[in-house]
Amino acid sequence: MDIDLPIALILGQDGIINGAIYALLALAILLVFTVTRVLMIPQGEFVAFGALTMAALQAGQPARLVWLLAALAVAEAIADLIVLRTRRQGAQVTFSALLVKLAYPFVLAALLYNLPTATLPMPVQAMFTLAIIVPMGPQIYRLFFQPIASAPSLILLIAAIAVDVSLVGVSLFVFGPESASTAPFSEASFEFGSVNVSSQALWVVGSALALIVALWLFFSHTLHGKALRAAAVNRTGATLMGISPVFAGKASFLLATLLGALSGILIAPITPISFDSGFVISLKGFVGAIIGGLISYPLAAAGALAVGLIEAFAAFWASSYKEVIVFTLIIPFLLWRSLTRHTLEEEE
Amino acid sequence: MLKKALFALAAAALVTSAAAQIKVGVVSSATGPAAAIGVPQKNTVSLLPKIIAGYTVDYQILVDGGDPTAAVSATKKLIGEQQVDVIFANTTVPNTIAMIPFAADSGTPMIAPVGSMLVVAPMNAQKKWAFKTTQNDDVAAEILFAHMVKQGVKTLGVITTSDPYGGNWEKEAQRLAQQQGVRIVANEKFNRVDTSVTAQALKLVAAKPDAVLIAAPGAPSLLPHVALADRGYRGQIYQSHGAAMDLFRKQGGRKVEGAIVVGSMMMVLAEIPDSNPSKKVMREYVTAYEKAFGEASPFGSQAYDAGLLFANAVPAAAQKAKPGTPEFRAALRDALEATRDLVGTQGRYTMSPQDHSGMDRKGAAELMTIRNGQWTRAR
Numbered sequence: 001m002d003i004d005l006p007i008a009l010i011l012g013q014d015g016i017i018n019g020a021i022y023a024l025l026a027l028a029i030l031l032v033f034t035v036t037r038v039l040m041i042p043q044g045e046f047v048a049f050g051a052l053t054m055a056a057l058q059a060g061q062p063a064r065l066v067w068l069l070a071a072l073a074v075a076e077a078i079a080d081l082i083v084l085r086t087r088r089q090g091a092q093v094t095f096s097a098l099l100v101k102l103a104y105p106f107v108l109a110a111l112l113y114n115l116p117t118a119t120l121p122m123p124v125q126a127m128f129t130l131a132i133i134v135p136m137g138p139q140i141y142r143l144f145f146q147p148i149a150s151a152p153s154l155i156l157l158i159a160a161i162a163v164d165v166s167l168v169g170v171s172l173f174v175f176g177p178e179s180a181s182t183a184p185f186s187e188a189s190f191e192f193g194s195v196n197v198s199s200q201a202l203w204v205v206g207s208a209l210a211l212i213v214a215l216w217l218f219f220s221h222t223l224h225g226k227a228l229r230a231a232a233v234n235r236t237g238a239t240l241m242g243i244s245p246v247f248a249g250k251a252s253f254l255l256a257t258l259l260g261a262l263s264g265i266l267i268a269p270i271t272p273i274s275f276d277s278g279f280v281i282s283l284k285g286f287v288g289a290i291i292g293g294l295i296s297y298p299l300a301a302a303g304a305l306a307v308g309l310i311e312a313f314a315a316f317w318a319s320s321y322k323e324v325i326v327f328t329l330i331i332p333f334l335l336w337r338s339l340t341r342h343t344l345e346e347e348e
Numbered sequence: 349m350l351k352k353a354l355f356a357l358a359a360a361a362l363v364t365s366a367a368a369q370i371k372v373g374v375v376s377s378a379t380g381p382a383a384a385i386g387v388p389q390k391n392t393v394s395l396l397p398k399i400i401a402g403y404t405v406d407y408q409i410l411v412d413g414g415d416p417t418a419a420v421s422a423t424k425k426l427i428g429e430q431q432v433d434v435i436f437a438n439t440t441v442p443n444t445i446a447m448i449p450f451a452a453d454s455g456t457p458m459i460a461p462v463g464s465m466l467v468v469a470p471m472n473a474q475k476k477w478a479f480k481t482t483q484n485d486d487v488a489a490e491i492l493f494a495h496m497v498k499q500g501v502k503t504l505g506v507i508t509t510s511d512p513y514g515g516n517w518e519k520e521a522q523r524l525a526q527q528q529g530v531r532i533v534a535n536e537k538f539n540r541v542d543t544s545v546t547a548q549a550l551k552l553v554a555a556k557p558d559a560v561l562i563a564a565p566g567a568p569s570l571l572p573h574v575a576l577a578d579r580g581y582r583g584q585i586y587q588s589h590g591a592a593m594d595l596f597r598k599q600g601g602r603k604v605e606g607a608i609v610v611g612s613m614m615m616v617l618a619e620i621p622d623s624n625p626s627k628k629v630m631r632e633y634v635t636a637y638e639k640a641f642g643e644a645s646p647f648g649s650q651a652y653d654a655g656l657l658f659a660n661a662v663p664a665a666a667q668k669a670k671p672g673t674p675e676f677r678a679a680l681r682d683a684l685e686a687t688r689d690l691v692g693t694q695g696r697y698t699m700s701p702q703d704h705s706g707m708d709r710k711g712a713a714e715l716m717t718i719r720n721g722q723w724t725r726a727r
Contacts, residue, residue, distance in 0.1 A: 007550055007554065010546065010550060010579075011546070011547055011550065014544050014547065017544070018543055018544055021543075059515045121597075169379065172379055172383055176387065177383035177385075177386070177387045177566075178384055178566065178595055179384075179566075179567040179568065180567075180569050181599060195646040267543060270543070270544070271543040271544060271570070271571065272567055272570060272571060272599065273543075274384075274540075274541065274567065275383070276380075276381060276383075276541060277541040277543070279541075280539075280541050281541075281543060310545070312546070312547050313547070314547075314549055315538075315544075315545070315546075315547035316547035316548070316550060316551055319536045319538060319547070319548050319551075320510065320537040322537075322539075324538065
């Protein structure tokens, strides 16, 4: 079938919306990888968590995911207590900080179970969703990756896969097997020539751009951001300069879960998300990150956008082969990268 | 000495209690990609009778995660370690088909609540051990095509999921379209976890079909429907029984108004005449399920029928042999094949050596639509 301009414009719009989400995930995957060498396989699960928690809050159901946060907090407290006893890492853990961290999920749960979440304004629902999910990032780093931070990449990868498989299981248990979608941020839509653009599409693209700018500002203008960048460029050197690898790891996981959960909140009004939707979405972000050679942020974002666009057009021309086309993309890029560059990373 | 005697006594007691028990092995897809079907079916198992013909029934559930290899190893485990008397294949069609040879080799009857005739046809030495509940996809598709022909549909767009469910419907649609003189002008695919089907919807709309048929299991059936509505498609949209669920109506809202759906009578139970004997069985099932788990799903009622078939066959088999023996399993198979006029939630079952589906054609599925946001029978 021939493609004419209006169709191309609609496909382009569709591709850019998905591409914007993939770009956010690609940046998160890249950030975590450069700072901790962990390939963030569970990135997509935070997308599903974000979308499904938002949907649960809007349906007036208590967000049961808060109990995962509580379980992780208890596990973290136990791990910290063991550290306090053995005093191996000295002053990193204080008793009062430990209590605050332990109390946080239960306070949040008390709030969520007593507030009429369905009638809250949407930004408040979104804040609650983030309040539940974002702290999981540092918790997961503390529990599963910090103890093996200096292990070979392969072991980190296996641990990441294990975390992902567990999170998918938790997701099915907490949210059930059916997919859910949420109300759009606003119902309006705009006419640009022959193309009808929904306001949700603008929200997605606008938020993605704003987040990318915010990340850039964070990395170039704040001390914490610069410290993270330093840790990404050279871990040993950064440690010698007094940048704690534990801080860098937790911060990168925090940003990754934030980006993941926000992507979920943004995309949930456009498409129904189910407990296992996240993996494929983040896999496409991953393809974008690979195109960027797992090293360059702008290239990763551009690659992710390209994945979104190619996906949209591939679905139009040959919908049966859409995924094949998208994932086959990775091969020529890997070939090209390995032929033009000799070393990507001074690994081990 | 006394200790030894006591031990022997206890062991004997154990043996007899085990013998007074019928073991049912359930292979469930309650996790993984088919969880939307597997979870209600797994829940339904706990509603099945615990005592049949004086025997306690023990249901052993193993979860296969939707993976055929896991389904086969679960089957082997149930047969080899648990020595189950019957297997419920509450899983996907490919998994069920992979399980059949192992059930047949060990002489264990198997009941599968699936829509595909491939499980029981063509009949052979292995499929002799397999039985199925559930209206067949071909019958459901025929009902939809009959409606299309009545409405004068000449051209049809088809969009199905890239999985066995969608594949089976695509095949049925192609067969019936040729038979009924309907031309398929666009045939699209999408994935259950896709975030957008805009491209496929554009292509369907551009082909200007009189009607579009969507076949996807569960909530994903909404995605193309909403995309078509968003792209301003004005023709009639048909949905397979995968959409016959309350979630579809609630999440779809205005955009699914007027859809024609073929599916279980569960959605329109109040409108079904009391003369239909299945109504009472379905009502009992829905009440029991809602009390225990919340909103019922037609997929669960298919597994319930498997339980009914099994419970109906046990008394005859128990007269011939003791549970736990190969003779009992063979007798159970014979009794299942001899099922006559058993009323289930979805129709009346009458099995024969040639037909292990046994569902009568007329009670099999309802044609329904959504009017003013509510399910109602379509005419």
